[in-house]
Amino acid sequence: MSFAELWRELEPLARDPGTAGYRRYSWTPADAECRAWFTRQAGRLGLTVEQDRNGNLWAWWGAARQDAVVTGSHLDSVPDGGGYDGALGVASGLAAVAELKARNFYPERAMAIAVLTEEEGARFRVPCLGSRLMTGAIEPGAARGLSDDDGITLAAAMTAAGADPGLLGPDDDLLGRIGAFVELHVEQGRALAPMDAAIGVAESIWPHGRWRFDFTGRADHAGTARLADRNDPMLPYASTVLAARQAAAERGAVATFGKVIAEPGGANGVNSAVRAWLDARAPDDDVLQDTVTTIRSAAEISAKEHGVILTVRQESYTPLVQFDEGLRDRVSGVLTAAGIAAPVLPTGAGHDAGILAARIPTAMLFVRNPTGVSHSPAEHAGEADCEAGVHALALVLEDLAR
Numbered sequence: 001m002s003f004a005e006l007w008r009e010l011e012p013l014a015r016d017p018g019t020a021g022y023r024r025y026s027w028t029p030a031d032a033e034c035r036a037w038f039t040r041q042a043g044r045l046g047l048t049v050e051q052d053r054n055g056n057l058w059a060w061w062g063a064a065r066q067d068a069v070v071t072g073s074h075l076d077s078v079p080d081g082g083g084y085d086g087a088l089g090v091a092s093g094l095a096a097v098a099e100l101k102a103r104n105f106y107p108e109r110a111m112a113i114a115v116l117t118e119e120e121g122a123r124f125r126v127p128c129l130g131s132r133l134m135t136g137a138i139e140p141g142a143a144r145g146l147s148d149d150d151g152i153t154l155a156a157a158m159t160a161a162g163a164d165p166g167l168l169g170p171d172d173d174l175l176g177r178i179g180a181f182v183e184l185h186v187e188q189g190r191a192l193a194p195m196d197a198a199i200g201v202a203e204s205i206w207p208h209g210r211w212r213f214d215f216t217g218r219a220d221h222a223g224t225a226r227l228a229d230r231n232d233p234m235l236p237y238a239s240t241v242l243a244a245r246q247a248a249a250e251r252g253a254v255a256t257f258g259k260v261i262a263e264p265g266g267a268n269g270v271n272s273a274v275r276a277w278l279d280a281r282a283p284d285d286d287v288l289q290d291t292v293t294t295i296r297s298a299a300e301i302s303a304k305e306h307g308v309i310l311t312v313r314q315e316s317y318t319p320l321v322q323f324d325e326g327l328r329d330r331v332s333g334v335l336t337a338a339g340i341a342a343p344v345l346p347t348g349a350g351h352d353a354g355i356l357a358a359r360i361p362t363a364m365l366f367v368r369n370p371t372g373v374s375h376s377p378a379e380h381a382g383e384a385d386c387e388a389g390v391h392a393l394a395l396v397l398e399d400l401a402r
Contacts, residue, residue, distance in 0.1 A: 001044060003095035003390045004383065010037055010091055011083055020377040021080025025148075026118040026129075027055075027157035034075040038115050041094050045101065047113070052174055053167035054133040055117040055158065061097060062110035067179035069107065069400040071096065071393060072114030074130075074352060078122045082379025084186035088367060088386065090115055092184045096394040107401035109179065116352040123148045123157075125210070125277070126316050131355040136170035143168055149261075175359050180327055180400055183353040184365045184393050186381050190372025191345050198388045199342040201332050202323055202364035205354040206346065207288045208281035209317035213240065213299060216309040219264065219272035233274040234262065236302035236310070243298035244278060253282035253291045254348060277315075281348045285319050321354040324361035331363045334399045340392055349374070365392060 014030035015022055024030050035057060039049045042059035049059045062068075073089025093113040100107075121127035124146040132138040144155040144165050155165035192200050215233035241257050248255035260276040278295065282288035296312055303310035328344070335342045345366065353362040367381050367389035381389075 001041070001095065001098040003091060003387055006041060006091045006094055007386070009041075010034075010087055013037060014077075015083070016080065019080045022077040022083055023079060024075055024077040024081075025123040026076050027123070027154070027161045027163070031076065032161060035115070038075065038090060038094075042113065045094065045097055047097070051163070052134070053169065053171055054130050055163055056130045056134065057115040059094075059113040060110065061112065062107055065110045065112075065177050068110040068112055068177050069397055070112045070114055070178050070181045071184065071397060072112070072116065073183050073185060074116050074119035076118060076120050076122065078120045078375045080377065081120070081122075081375050082186075082373075082377055084369075084379050084381050085188070085374055086119060086185070088186045088381065088389070089184040092367075092386070092390045092393055095390040096397055099390065099394040100398055105398055107397075109401045110177075111397065111401050114181075119352055121210070121316070124154050127210070127350055128318070128352050128355045129154075131352040133168055134171045134175065135355060135359050137355060137358070140169040178360050181353060181356050181360055181362045182327075182331065182365065182393070182396055182400070183351055183362070184367065184389055185349075185351060186374065186379065187366040187369040187372070188347065188349040188374040190369060192343065192366065192368040193370050193372075195343050197341050197343055198368045198385045199335065199340055199392050200345045200366035200368075201328060201335070201342045202347055202353075202366065203328070203344045204323060204346045205318070205321040205350060206281045206283055206348045207285045207318060207320045208279070208348070208350050209288070209292070210315045211278040211280070211292060211296075212313045212315055213237070213276045213278060214311045214313075215274045215276075215299075215303060216311075217270070217272060217274075217307070220270040222268045222270060225270055230270055231307040232270050233306075233308045234271055235306045236299060236308050237274040237276055239302040240276075240295065240299040243302075244280075244295045247291050247294040247298070248280070251282065251287050251291050253280065253287055255280040255291060255295060283346075318350055318354060321357050323353070323357060323363050327361045327363045330399070331365070331396050334396050335392055338392075338395055340388075340395075342392070365389065365396070
């Protein structure tokens with residue numbers, strides 16, 4: 001089983017023919033199709049696939065299942081996202097195990113490939129939801145009540161997909177069986193290309209979070225309502241977008257309003273409400289909090305100026321993650337011994353490995369992204385670099401599983 005073969009089967013799943021982007025949302029038919037692909041491929045390798053209480057999939061190699069070495073990533077996507085984000089790590093995990101089996105390697109420690117659910121938070125708005133539930137970072141009742149844009153709750157979506165939302169919650173038994181987790185991921189950014197390196201090793205993940213801004217005004221007629229009489233929520237929203245850009249630029253952070261819903265959204269009317277989601281990230285927690293506070297203050301001032309009510313709610317937050325130093329050094333040592341140059345890099349992108357790092361030793365490998373573009377159909381990694389990533393991952397898993 002080669003990486004190229006795996007990729008040919010996975011790449012078309014849930015790809016929109018119009019945008020060429022992916023719409024792999026959790027607990028949908030597209031998600032079920034991806035899960036079936038993974039289960040089928042793992043079965044071809046002789047692995048035993050199980051779904052845990054939080055909807056994450058685990059393909060096990062070995063019966064002991066203690067002190068296990070785990071790799072994997074996610075298969076869900078952002079709206080019209082790229083094909084490599086998450087999916088590369090899952091396919092590479094399968095291909096790495098196939099490489100080890102082809103070399104007649106048998107792990108002394110149990111090994112598994114994981115597919116973690118709702119990593120992007122594209123449907124239910126909380127990123128890394130599967131790993132957050134598993135580690136107890138989110139309360140199960142709150143998770144069951146999360147809803148998508150159509151008002152469908154996570155509990156209802158899981159039930160419709162044949163899963164039991166009543167089982168959601170911390171899984172200390174499963175976490176206790178994992179000795180190390182190594183996630184391979186396409187590079188999100190462009191640091192490796194200038195270094196002429198196909199592979200990188202993660203040092204840390206910037207702290208990041210999502211905040212919901214609700215601007216509530218008054219609906220009115222676009223032609224008859226005088227400008228001076230309007231309570232237009234779009235105006236403070238617009239000024240907040242600009243304030244976010246300025247606040248981030250001044251602090252070396254990043255801030256993005258990537259999702260906005262105008263209500264009722266008529267072309268010839270003043271809206272009654274604007275709901276917008278801020279994604280903010282920074283090199284450390286203090287800088288991030290200062291950035292968000294500044295953005296919120298600007299939103300409050302503008303909302304008051306236009307007679308609009310503002311409410312702000314934090315929906316998720318992940319503090320600075322420093323990956324396990326001993327595991328990171330061991331991974332780097334394995335690659336160096338094999339003649340693979342792998343620079344150690346921080347990243348501003350969140351990952352399940354960052355959530356799991358609070359409970360178990362975790363590490364990450366990056367595969368070069370020549371353009372640096374991610375969360376877009378333009379996201380790309382060359383076939384040779386993907387193969388290099390599979391080989392690097394196989395070497396790391398082999399070393400850890402001895």
